[in-house]
Amino acid sequence: MAGARKKNVLPGFGLTLGFSLLYLSLLVLIPLSALFFRAASLSWADFVAAVASPRALAAYELSFGASLAAALVNAFFGLIVAWVLVRYRFPGRELVDAFVDLPFALPTAVAGITLTTLLAKNGWLGRLLEPLGIQAAYTPLGVAIALTFIGLPFVVRSVQPVLEELEAEAEEAAASLGAGRLSIFRRVLFPAVWPALVTGAALAFARSLGEYGSVVFISGNMPLRTEIVPLLIVTKLEQYDYAGATAVAAVMLVASFAILLGINALQAVGRRRMAGAG
Amino acid sequence: MSIEVQKLWKRFGDFTALRDVSLHVEPGELVALLGPSGSGKTTLLRLIAGLEYPDAGSVSFDGEDATERSARDRRVGFVFQHYALFRHMNVFENVAFGLRVQDRARRPSEAQIQARVHELLDLVQLEGLARRMPTQLSGGQRQRVALARALAVQPRVLLLDEPFGALDARVRRELRRWLRKLHDELGITSLFVTHDQEEALELADRVVVVNEGRIEQVGTPDEVYRRPTTPFVFGFLGEANWLATTVEGRKATVGFRPDDLELSLGPLEGHAFPARVRRVHSFGPRAKLELVAANGDAIQADVPAERVRSLSLSPGAEVYAAPRELQVYFDDVQSGT
Amino acid sequence: MIAAAAQIPVATSASAPRVRAALQDPPLLRAGLIAVALGFLALFLLLPLVAVFTEALSAGLGAYWAAISDPIARAAIELTLVVAGISVPANAVFGIAAAWAITRFDFPGKSILVSLIDLPFAVSPVISGLIFVLLFGAQGVFGPWLLAHDVKIIFAVPGIVLATTFITFPFVARELIPLMEEQGSEEEEAAISLGASGWQMFRRVTLPNIRVGLLYGIVLLNARAMGEFGAVSVVSGHIRGLTNTIPLHVEILYNEYQSAAAFAVATLLALLALVTLVAKRVLEWRIRQESQP
Numbered sequence: 001m002a003g004a005r006k007k008n009v010l011p012g013f014g015l016t017l018g019f020s021l022l023y024l025s026l027l028v029l030i031p032l033s034a035l036f037f038r039a040a041s042l043s044w045a046d047f048v049a050a051v052a053s054p055r056a057l058a059a060y061e062l063s064f065g066a067s068l069a070a071a072l073v074n075a076f077f078g079l080i081v082a083w084v085l086v087r088y089r090f091p092g093r094e095l096v097d098a099f100v101d102l103p104f105a106l107p108t109a110v111a112g113i114t115l116t117t118l119l120a121k122n123g124w125l126g127r128l129l130e131p132l133g134i135q136a137a138y139t140p141l142g143v144a145i146a147l148t149f150i151g152l153p154f155v156v157r158s159v160q161p162v163l164e165e166l167e168a169e170a171e172e173a174a175a176s177l178g179a180g181r182l183s184i185f186r187r188v189l190f191p192a193v194w195p196a197l198v199t200g201a202a203l204a205f206a207r208s209l210g211e212y213g214s215v216v217f218i219s220g221n222m223p224l225r226t227e228i229v230p231l232l233i234v235t236k237l238e239q240y241d242y243a244g245a246t247a248v249a250a251v252m253l254v255a256s257f258a259i260l261l262g263i264n265a266l267q268a269v270g271r272r273r274m275a276g277a278g
Numbered sequence: 279m280s281i282e283v284q285k286l287w288k289r290f291g292d293f294t295a296l297r298d299v300s301l302h303v304e305p306g307e308l309v310a311l312l313g314p315s316g317s318g319k320t321t322l323l324r325l326i327a328g329l330e331y332p333d334a335g336s337v338s339f340d341g342e343d344a345t346e347r348s349a350r351d352r353r354v355g356f357v358f359q360h361y362a363l364f365r366h367m368n369v370f371e372n373v374a375f376g377l378r379v380q381d382r383a384r385r386p387s388e389a390q391i392q393a394r395v396h397e398l399l400d401l402v403q404l405e406g407l408a409r410r411m412p413t414q415l416s417g418g419q420r421q422r423v424a425l426a427r428a429l430a431v432q433p434r435v436l437l438l439d440e441p442f443g444a445l446d447a448r449v450r451r452e453l454r455r456w457l458r459k460l461h462d463e464l465g466i467t468s469l470f471v472t473h474d475q476e477e478a479l480e481l482a483d484r485v486v487v488v489n490e491g492r493i494e495q496v497g498t499p500d501e502v503y504r505r506p507t508t509p510f511v512f513g514f515l516g517e518a519n520w521l522a523t524t525v526e527g528r529k530a531t532v533g534f535r536p537d538d539l540e541l542s543l544g545p546l547e548g549h550a551f552p553a554r555v556r557r558v559h560s561f562g563p564r565a566k567l568e569l570v571a572a573n574g575d576a577i578q579a580d581v582p583a584e585r586v587r588s589l590s591l592s593p594g595a596e597v598y599a600a601p602r603e604l605q606v607y608f609d610d611v612q613s614g615t
Numbered sequence: 616m617i618a619a620a621a622q623i624p625v626a627t628s629a630s631a632p633r634v635r636a637a638l639q640d641p642p643l644l645r646a647g648l649i650a651v652a653l654g655f656l657a658l659f660l661l662l663p664l665v666a667v668f669t670e671a672l673s674a675g676l677g678a679y680w681a682a683i684s685d686p687i688a689r690a691a692i693e694l695t696l697v698v699a700g701i702s703v704p705a706n707a708v709f710g711i712a713a714a715w716a717i718t719r720f721d722f723p724g725k726s727i728l729v730s731l732i733d734l735p736f737a738v739s740p741v742i743s744g745l746i747f748v749l750l751f752g753a754q755g756v757f758g759p760w761l762l763a764h765d766v767k768i769i770f771a772v773p774g775i776v777l778a779t780t781f782i783t784f785p786f787v788a789r790e791l792i793p794l795m796e797e798q799g800s801e802e803e804e805a806a807i808s809l810g811a812s813g814w815q816m817f818r819r820v821t822l823p824n825i826r827v828g829l830l831y832g833i834v835l836l837n838a839r840a841m842g843e844f845g846a847v848s849v850v851s852g853h854i855r856g857l858t859n860t861i862p863l864h865v866e867i868l869y870n871e872y873q874s875a876a877a878f879a880v881a882t883l884l885a886l887l888a889l890v891t892l893v894a895k896r897v898l899e900w901r902i903r904q905e906s907q908p
Contacts, residue, residue, distance in 0.1 A: 007346075009804065010719050012715060019709070028734055031747055034756055084648050088649060102664065105889075107843070114878075124666065210742070212739065230739050256737045364802055375819070
């Protein structure tokens with residue numbers, strides 16, 4: 001028996017795979033590995049000095065904290081928005097649904113200057129907050145608000161398909177067994193939606209961590225107070241501290257990859273649940 | 279054009295779809311590849327078409343080895359199970375496709391393409407639907423477009439993968455007869471895959487029974503139905519009853535069909551065996567009975583209702599059943615192809 | 616006259632109304648949730664969008680036109696169009712090639728390739744710019760060589776193109792892979808069996824089938840390519856009139872306290888966003904239509 005013949009019926013395998021791998025290597029793999037090589041070339045002491053300086057630590061705290069806050073806010077309101085869009089009918093629903101994608105489509109710089117203008121002391125919103133003693137612009141609060149804008153679509157778009165796929169039968173069965181509305185929500189609906197909700201919030205979180213354009217205007221960029229990690233990297237670059245910038249960037253990349261892996265795992269769990277529940 | 283397949287092997291990962299399969303198809307024949315799901319019949323068809331390549335073995339047309347040739351170069355017409363019509367083209371463009379992609383040198387003129395396509399649409403009785411899109415057609419209509427499309431390039435061989443599988447029973451029967459007529463008219467060597475034994479027996483000149491990657495038997499419909507060489511073929515081509523017994527001193531399994539059973543109250547024939555009636559189900563002119571043999575085996579009988587009445591058969595009654603025809607398969611014989 | 620079929624009576628037991636009630640949210644709750652949802656969206660989405668246009672026109676229509684037709688603004692617009700004009704087709708071609716290889720063939724490492732395609736999504740825009748600075752900047756890997764040959768990548772247009780292409784790399788591939796997976800390869804096999812060459816099959820069968828998904832991916836790609844800020848900010852050097860895209864130009868105007876002018880230019884991007892949203896909706900609807908029969 002001769003060895004297996006490996007011809008393909010459809011054409012173009014070599015061409016498309018070769019081109020894809022070449023393009024991927026040149027554009028993505030080589031540049032990314034340049035980062036890691038550069039970071040690795042630092043002495044351990046230098047690396048730690050850059051990555052664990054008080055300024056860097058403050059930046060991590062701000063980026064992490066504000067992203068988390070934004071993700072939580074989006075989780076709560078995003079669920080409501082998704083619920084309302086999927087389950088209720090009202091005039092303009094289609095329009096509102098399309099509009100939810102605005103943060104995806106609007107360039108971050110535009111979002112940045114607009115939110116800053118709105119939240120500044122004499123802005124439409126800033127004016128309302130000032131008497132309450134709340135200052136939004138140039139504070140961590142402003143950063144969190146900007147990140148909420150950025151992450152808004154993630155939760156909504158994650159939860160919507162799950163809500164749409166939910167079969168009425170489970171609810172009907174629970175109702176016929178005597179469950180009230182709140183009970184049904186708690187025991188039937190929320191558990192089904194929960195993985196998608198967490199996935200959406202995690203995606204929003206990951207996006208917020210690396211966000212630059214919409215935050216850099218509103219934060220005021222004061223080191224140790226309102227400096228986010230991406231800005232820290234930019235500042236170091238502008239000072240030609242390539243090494244420091246690379247070190248911090250490497251830490252950030254590793255964190256992002258870890259979160260992405262976590263999200264993939266979450267999605268796998270979600271998929272298994274959907275498959276098992278049928 | 280004749281087809282010659284020699285010692286084909288095909289594996290998908292760990293699964294062996296075809297084992298050492300050889301087959302010869304005469305020019306102009308209409309041959310059925312019959313077998314259950316997963317038996318390898320579609321794989322065999324696709325190997326002949328060039329839509330898969332074998333791990334070992336050869337495919338030849340008119341004696342010429344075509345194993346290395348691409349599907350494009352084999353001039354084989356293939357009709358897919360789910361039609362695979364080009365969803366963005368109307369019926370006319372679908373049928374014209376094969377003509378339009380020919381090399382400049384051989385490509386027919388626009389006028390010729392028009393003529394040929396309309397000729398084919400007439401042939402498959404879809405004249406007037408040339409401008410429709412595939413989504414606007416019924417299953418049976420789509421099937422005929424797929425057929426016309428395959429015929430447009432004047433293939434030397436026509437291969438059909440479960441051509442009527444996705445259609446409802448009535449449409450299936452009509453199209454079956456129509457396909458036979460078409461084949462007789464055109465005379466193209468044709469091979470079709472089916473899991474429906476009624477379809478294979480009704481349509482084909484010869485039937486190839488396939489099971490688990492091997493050919494069990496090749497023969498005319500009559501041959502495979504009346505003289506099945508293996509228990510599998512017997513069981514697959516019709517309803518079967520089995521009895522384990524000893525014949526001429528050797529252990530064997532005997533198969534006979536429910537409608538070949540002669541029922542009587544006394545042992546009229548030598549090989550009649552006693553059984554008790556468990557259930558009687560009459561419908562119109564026929565009756566189906568469930569019998570239990572002495573050793574506890576269940577036997578299905580399919581007899582004229584008249585017989586049931588004249589023997590006054592009801593649950594609990596004792597009868598003698600004698601098969602008019604039976605097949606003996608000795609346990610110690612390796613059933614070969 | 617045959618009467619209409621009698622209405623099947625709902626179970627008359629006392630539990631029926633309660634079951635019905637348990638399946639529907641009480642009207643008050645419904646109204647409340649809608650109000651909360653719309654309020655949230657109005658605050659976070661509508662308000663900023665309106666503000667862009669209000670601020671842009673706050674110095675009058677004349678100032679608005681002046682800001683947009685200013686030569687430096689026009690240079691920014693041109694640069695944005697050039698960058699998009701390169702990165703969009705490049706990534707579209709990649710997307711088609713990768714989707715073809717991934718969905719039509721089996722090969723070891725396929726799932727790794729699919730994960731790698733998503734990589735740029737996990738990378739912060741600033742880092743996306745940083746990596747090219749590390750490669751091609753003055754102190755970068757190729758820095759000395761580029762200097763010796765008088766080739767400028769960082770702080771010049773090529774750098775911006777590279778960074779933008781990196782950022783928008785996954786868009787078309789991510790759209791096409793599930794689409795082509797779902798469509799299956801039967802039509803293409805049919806085309807081959809009918810005598811089509813590889814290119815004929817691609818042009819006549821594959822492309823028409825993926826057209827809508829491709830457009831969708833391109834629309835998203837384009838929006839991102841034109842609007843990218845962080846990555847471009849790092850590699851561009853902010854050289855007025857030369858290496859400023861529209862978003863960077865907005866930043867410069869804003870930082871120079873030319874607020875109205877900044878917002879005026881920003882309206883171009885806001886309008887692009889709105890057009891993108893509309894196109895996205897229309898194409899989504901087309902995609903759903905096509906996958907129905």
